[in-house]
Amino acid sequence: MIRHKTRITRRSRYRQGELPREEGACRKDWGGRLPIVLIYPNSYYLGMSNLGIHAVYRLLNREDSVVCERAFQEGGNGEKKPAVLSVESRRRLTDFAVIAFSISYELDYFNVVSILKASRIPLRAVDRDERHPLVIAGGPCVAANPMPLSPFFDCLCIGEAEAILPKMLPVLEEGIGGRRDELLKTLASLPGVYVPRYNGRTVVRQRVANLDDFPVTSVILTPDTELGDLYLIEVQRGCNWSCRFCLVSTVFSPARFRSVGRLLETAAEGLKYRPRLGLVGPAVSDHPQLEELLTGLLRMGAKFAISSLRVNRLSDRILEAIARGGARTITIAPEAGSERLRQVIKKDIGEEDVRRVVEKAAGLGIKQLKLYFMVGLPSETDEDIEEIIRLTLESRAVLERKQSGTRLTLNVAPFVPKAGTPFQWLPMASLQTLNRRISRLKSVLPAKGIKVKSESPAWSQVQAVLARGDRSVAGVLESIEEVTLAGWRKAVEKCRLDADYYAHQRWDTGQALPWGIIDSGVKAGQLERGMEKAVG
Ligand code: SF4
Structure with missing residues (x-):
């Protein structure tokens, strides 16, 4: 899935008015163009x-x-x-x-x-x-x-x-x-x-059939960016896992992969500019010839990082190849702590898979293991939060037993319902619930040496209003004087927008949706069945 940190504007090292340090930019004469x-x-x-x-x-x-x-x-x-x-x-x-x-x-x-x-x-x-x-x-x-x-x-x-x-x-x-x-x-x-x-x-919605027809890589290289040491290569678009909260599986579906031959050609080109490659896609480990791709990259002497891995797709051989490719961090996204809740969201990975990958990563000298979870998922209870704690502590115990020195980090984000997904009709949890559950994680895990990073529930609430909003939300965007939570609330009040309706109310499946004019290629009935299977 696409993950973002809560930020309105992130500071750059490059400041407007200076020329950024970059190569590959295209400077054309404007005449007649x-x-x-x-x-x-x-x-x-x-x-x-x-x-x-x-x-x-x-x-x-x-x-x-x-x-x-x-x-x-x-x-x-x-x-x-x-x-x-x-x-x-x-x-x-x-x-x-x-x-x-x-x-x-x-x-x-x-x-x-x-x-x-x-x-x-x-x-x-x-x-x-x-x-x-x-x-x-x-x-x-x-x-x-x-x-x-x-x-x-x-x-x-x-x-x-x-x-x-x-x-x-x-x-x-x-x-x-x-x-x-x-x-x-x-x-x-x-x-x-x-x-x-x-x-x-x-x-x-429009999409291309064959990704090989359109190269997507870093075009401009600069050290002044988040992933500035990598030459980025898009491996995949869309995802077929259909996790019920995730935009990727509907709005970008179906999954499409670049061919290994084309990826290796692109990698050879990229290695002229950077010693490390970044393989990008929502679930890169789904590539049907992943092993062949990684073996080919290793033969070239490439170092690489992979943006997303599904633990149930990672054989030991693939994990070894990833480690030999110089991966310093492995990210796993169980999203929910309990098996029950993972079934609700259709995150089809088992605890055994998580344990096996943690164990293997520890033995391969991986420096950091990141676990991603959501809080406030539909039907979540306080027990599900205790399950996150249990799974995280078990993972830490594996790392300690292996004396791997691998750091463990937990990233926690509130669930935000997104248009076009099976959970589009469902509310996000109240701020009180989200704050309490995040506080519980933060009160237990850092004391055990586990870093916990969390997204702001209050800004996630704003995000939910924007994600499920209609044209009336534009009035709030237009009238906001200061982009702060206080500024947002003031503008919401001024425009008399019922923010609670967009963020915290369950919508009737029979009602017209603001984004009803969009045909994403997934039938509403299919989304509705997904939602009903999850929460009835
Ligand atoms: S695996 Fe699930 S969460 Fe990840 S991109 Fe695919 S559908 Fe989304």
């Missing part, structure tokens, strides 16, 4: 580790008729944000014909609003015309539920850029400079494009 600025609405530090940014940057700049530059939101929380400038030519956003946001995380919606406001671009699409840049967006959050952002965008891309852009670019090239309403009407007729002003129709 369609200028597009691709914005990651958070810091350069975070954005440059997002493969989606690299992929779209490559796709756009390979067109001779387009010049694509990047922009990020710098400045810490609460700081007055300056107008954003593009990295490549230091131009203002209003100098571009198209402003394209790539949005991966709901809490970045605040930055979307502040970026447009600071650039003096009318926030609502209805207030813009031919004199303004066309403002568009894509990314996982938009594909799941574009509604809270929909008043701000001229159009939103529902699905994968590789599938949508080839049809969209000629329309933009033809229509920019002409009448805006004509351009929007034409965009609204394209597959996967949602134009809030004109669409009443269902928008079908």
